[in-house]
Amino acid sequence: MSVQVLIGTGDPALAAQLRTQIAELADIHVVGVEADSDSVLGMVGSHDELDIVLLDDDLGPNSGLHLVREIAMRRPHVAAVLLNDQLDEEVLARALEAGARGVLGRTPSLDELSSRLLAVAEWSRGVRRWLGTSDVGGPEVGGRRGRILAVAGAKGGTGTTTIAVQLALAGVRAGSSVCLVDMDLQTGDVGTYLDLVHRRSIADLVSVSNEITGAMLADVLFVHEAGPHVLLAPQEGEKAEDVTSSAARQIMGVLRSRYDIVIVDCGAFMTEGSVTAIEAADRAIITVTPDLPCLRAAKRLGQLWKRLRVRKQEDIAVVLTRQSRKDEIQPDFAARILGMTPLKTTVPPAFRALEKAINNGAPLRVDHDGFRRAMSQLGAELGILPATAIQPRGAPKRAKAEAT
Ligand SMILES: Nc1ncnc2c1ncn2[C@@H]1O[C@H](COP(=O)(O)OP(=O)(O)OP(=O)(O)O)[C@@H](O)[C@H]1O
Ligand SMILES: [Mg+2]
Known part of the structure; x- marks a missing residue:
């Protein structure tokens, strides 16, 4: 279905210019022009298929920013794009703060208009799909329960974020709804790995954690074009302390009720938030590189979780990363x-x-068959992806021997 756009401006010349430009764009359709803020809100409320509102910042009687806020509250999936000739940082910051999906000059080129409209339409459709599959209310009680997977590092740099991100992408490819949470609250870099910039974070949910609604989540989560919804860590590390265990527990509960899979990157430093996620998770894994210091750190972490009653030892999964057959430490020795x-x-x-994938901002394109296969197998072994043939260790070698 084509992208439906409403224009909000009291300037007939601007309305005509935008109509003419949009008429040239395939699959984008103007559903109307409204000349005051009340009529815009009326149209937003009554037109179910609306994707985008192009809003003149000079529209009255209520200001453009006020209107953006109202739209975000009433129809979280409708993307508001503000038209303002003053394209400076302050205007952009105010607009994004209010919930706008972007700012354009009042006389954008056709290219600018087209690329902005298509980008925000994709966002809008993503949010609509998601809201369409779930209530816009509080967490379901006894309703759908997704699985939570917590990924923690025995030490820093052991591949925790890589695995969390890649499993989230694999989950979407397998047809599940996936939320990826960056619970590495002080040093989280999920946003960098997914090449996304977003101002909202888990810290924005803390003060409302008792009453999180679909609209609030839609506002705070980032809908990545590859499919996963992403809840970022706060940009200011000091806000990590705001994420108390009770807030984290509420947030995990709401996410579990709305997604098939919730993957939490807990980083390598335990905070109230990450410990709570590990406790709440159906599966918790520790990422370990095959070297003695790291293996010992993993053992200590497992014992710490046991002492804190976060998780029983037998309930912890350890995954060896960057493991090759040439390594001195092989899985059997690691187990000891x-x-x-x-x-x-x-x-x-x-x-x-x-x-290459990270530097090109293309997390989906990891050009390494063995790594991709490992992600599918890991997801299956953890029970969050459809079962693929999980080869017992050493099986490929035997299979080869049999074939020859
Ligand atoms: N299987 C792997 N093979 C090679 N390099 C890897 C592998 N997994 C991760 N890396 C690389 O190791 C570095 C650290 O990875 P990553 O950020 O995922 O680890 P982390 O445990 O999340 O680190 P941090 O403690 O900083 O959060 C990155 O450069 C990443 O590309
Ligand atoms: Mg990390």
Whole structure:
């Protein structure tokens, strides 16, 4: 279905110019022009298929920003784009703060108009799809319960974020609704790995954690074009402390009720938020590189979780990352040091492919078959992705021997 746009301006010349430009764009359709803020709100409330409102900042009697806020509250999936000739940082910041999806000059080029409208339409459709599958109310009681997977690092730099991001992408590819949460509250970099910039974070949900609605989530979450919805860590590390265990518990509960899979990047430093996520999770994994210091750190972390009654030892999964057959430490030996059995799936080293994917802002394109296969197998072994044939360790070798 074509993208439906409403124009809000009291300037007939501007309305005519925008209508003419949009008429040239395939699949984008102007549903009307309204000349005052009350009529715009009336149209937003009554037109169910509306995707975008192009709003003249000079529209009266209520200001453009006021209107943007009202639209965001009443129809969270409708994308408001403000038209203002003063395209400076302050205007942009005010507009985004109010909930606008962008700002355009009053006389945009056709290219600018087209690319902005298509980008925000995609966002709007993503939010609509999501809201369409769930209530715009509080958390469901006894309703759908998704699975929470917490991913924590035995030490920093062990591939925790890489695994959380890649499993989230694999979950979407498998047809699940996925929310990726950056609970590495002080140093979280999920946004960087997914090449996204977003001002809202989990900290914005803390003060309303007792009454989180669909509209609030839609406002705070980022809908990534590849499919996962992303709840970022706060940009200011000091806000990490705001995420108390009771707030984190509420947030996890709401997310679990709305998504098939919730993947939480807990980082390597335990905070109230990350500990609560680990406690609430159906599965918790510790990422470990095959070296003694890291294996010992994983063992200590497992014991800490046990002492804090966060998780029983037998209820913790350890995944060996950057593990290759050439390594001195192989899974059986790792198991002896850890006192826990690592998962069957190990993640192979894929330095160049991952570096390229991150540097190109293309997390989906990890050009390494072994790594991609490991992600599917890991997801299946953890029960969050459809089961694929999980090969027991050493099986490929035997299969090859049999074939020859
Ligand atoms: N399987 C892998 N093979 C090669 N490099 C990897 C692998 N997994 C992750 N890396 C690289 O290791 C670095 C750290 O990865 P990542 O950020 O995922 O780890 P982390 O545990 O989240 O780190 P931090 O403690 O900083 O949050 C990155 O450069 C990433 O590309
Ligand atoms: Mg990380």
